[in-house]
Amino acid sequence: MIGKVKYKLETIPVWDGVQSGSECFLCDLMKEAETHGVEFYLGSSVMNPETRVRVNEYGFCNQHFQLINKSTRSPQNMGLICDTYLSESRRKFEKAFNNILAAKAGRKTVKAVEDLTSKIEEREKGCLICSQMKSRLDRYVYTIICLWDSDNAFKEALGESKGFCLHHYEILIKSAPGILGATEANAFIKAITELELKNLDRIAEENLWLTQKYKSENHDKPWRGCEDAQHRAINKMVGNYRVIDPLSKIK
DSSP states (O other): OOOSOOOOOOHHHHHHHHTTTOSOHHHHHHHHHHHHHHHHHTTGGGGSHHHHHHHHHHOOOHHHHHHHHHOOSOHHHHHHHHHHHHHHHHHHHHHHHHHHHHOOTTHHHHHHHHHHHHHHHHHTSOOHHHHHHHHHHHHHHHHHHHHHHHOHHHHHHHHTSOOOOHHHHHHHHHHGGGTSOHHHHHHHHHHHHHHHHHHHHHHHHHHHHHHHHTSGGGTTSOOTTOTTHHHHHHHHHHOSSOOOSOOTTOO
16 A cells, blocks of 8 residues: 555556556566566676675565576676675574584573574564566556546556456555545546456456356357457456565565
8 A cells, every 4th residue: 555655657568568458467467576686686786795795684575586486597797696695694593503412402592493483583584676566557457547537548548457356456446535635535446446356257257158168069159259268357357467575574
């Protein structure tokens, strides 16, 4: 949820998104942000001392470490990230490791294990790529709400779009009161909800036809564009690209 913060409007990507015909153009924009983040940390930026310090301190969530791991772009840069991140993790856990090795059976071992696991959990809280994605998402959400309120052409285009996944729909309606006045926020929330319901019904009908198309009596009938309805229905329900990692410790 966005508080009462003013962002620079990101009108070009948002306008491109609303005209794309996507089931959720915020998911598409988050995919672009994620790709940019992975490419950034596998590029020349890793040679920058400031970047290395941030990677050593915060690292990435499991999902984004694995995306980096699957990349074939720069094994050397990936190795540099692993080298310093692993060394920093070893340093942070050194005392807790030693406490486990020195602990006597019983409560002292339990306490030593709890201490190490809490440090590992704290280490895994940050994700620099999730943080970048969240920053972009906040700006895109702000732009969507502001354009809807100030630009009739955008309001009309959004009303004719396929809406959003439920995850990003939730973010939009939670953010509106912090961006618009009470009356305008109420109008936006109702408009977006009507749009969401219309498109949930549409994709439910498309998914139903997908299931019916496999019946023998419907074998020769047209697909009506529903060949991938099951995939789009899942993405509509849970979102395809979303920030999943706690970001509170990254500044």
